[in-house]
Amino acid sequence: MPAHRPQPSAQTPARPAVNSPHQPLSRRFSVAPMMDWTDRHCRFFLRQLSQHALLYTEMVTTGALLHGNTARFLRHSAAEYPLALQLGGSVPADLAACAKLGEAAGYQEINLNVGCPSDRVQNNMIGACLMGHPQLVADCVKAMQDAVSIPVTVKHRIGINARDSYAELCNFVGTVREAGCRSFTVHARIAILEGLSPKENREVPPLRYDVAAQLKQDFPDLEIILNGGIKTLEECQQHLKTFDGVMLGREAYHNPYLLAQVDQQLFGSERPVLGRFEAMQSMRGYIAAHLAEGGSLHHITRHMLGLAQGFNGARRFRQLLSVDIHKTAEPMALFDQAAQLLQGR
Known part of the structure; x- marks a missing residue:
């Protein structure tokens, strides 16, 4: 696929994003990757409300990119920046190839999904089940980092059933850190891989912000982004006293106008709030x-x-x-x- 960076057409004027593809990203506030929701149309809309929020694609599997309609999966407008591509996979060489495709298309970060609990992705060694294989995740991160110059990050849970101790979480983060990853987005729930649906896994396991906070304390050199159950900008401001960033998912989707206040309240922007x-x-x-x-x-x-x-x-x-x-x-x-x-x- 030829490397190109999609540009907005003359018919689709948009506010310019504050970050070019070559500037460091801020993960102070981001909108989570959500399957069937954060497609390119959703992201373009959310970008009208906030110039600073980091946006993520839906998870794209390595198989879809390497063997499917690559251009369709990577399609986006430069007006969506700052923008990250989330990948699902567990074969280092495949992830490296997909990371290169993402960088060539203009994405500014590659994120590895180590949090999705669905049966379908588990069967393909994708998502939360990878928390049971920290060295494999580290190998995947290393392969991607060697292939691209943009940041490679990981989004994960605080554990999975049968591997939910704090020591095991530290082993996972520490192993992946040794591979060079410096930014971890922590969904502050465990994932229960048998018996719960993906929806139940977003609601039934209790939120443990204290575990994520302990992780930040024990790994002060890492960027730790908190995800899970956050609903208001007031909560965001409180969590930012402990964490390096916050990520909102369902609340940002169902109540998108919340993003209209993000630039002013969390980034100190003086741009007028869009009605x-x-x-x-x-x-x-x-x-x-x-x-x-x-x-x-x-x-x-x-x-x-x-x-x-x-x-x-x-x-x-x-x-x-x-x-x-x-x-x-x-x-x-x-x-x-x-x-x-x-x-x-």
Whole structure:
């Protein structure tokens, strides 16, 4: 695949990202990689709300990149920067090859998934099951670091069933650190690999922020990013007293307007906060370009349904953009109708 960096078209103006691909990333605030959610349309929308938040792709497996539609999996707009690619895999050579593809496409970080608990990925030695194989994770990280010049990071749990002691967590982090990894995003729950669904694994195992905090204390040279259960920017500010960064997942997706305050509250930006209506308007050019390519409005607006959360009219807003959208012959008119519900907000 030829190396190229996708650029936004003239039809899709966007606020420039604060980081170029060559500047160091800030992981002070990031949005978690989420399967079926953080696709390129979601990321473009979230970028309208925050210039500084680090965004992650959905997990992309090495098999999909090496044997599937590589260009489709790596496609993104430069307007999404700062942007990281999350990979799923456990074969060092394959991960190295995919990391090179990601760097050539313009991604600014490669992140290895060592946290997903689903049966499907376990069967392919991907995700949380790798916490039981710290040396293999270290070999994977080393292979990727040798292949690229951008940072290679790891996202993991605090343990898995049968390997959930603090000593085992320290062994995992220490082993991967020896391979050269300097940034770890810690989902502060264990993963139970048998008997719980991925959804249950995000809710049933208790959050143990104390374990993650102890990890930061015992590995002060490492960048430790906290993930799991964080819902407000006030909580983010408290956690940033202990950790180097915070990562939000479901809350950032279901309540995306939370990101509108991130730059001011967490990065000290003086840029005016974008209103909800203005956020809608900022997407018009991008949506028009997508429709011109033969795409569907729903591909984009499904990620915007939470923009009206907490307001009268939120139900009507969601109905327009998730139900009525499939019946209309004039998608942009319907989009504008939904946007009017946010006028002045």
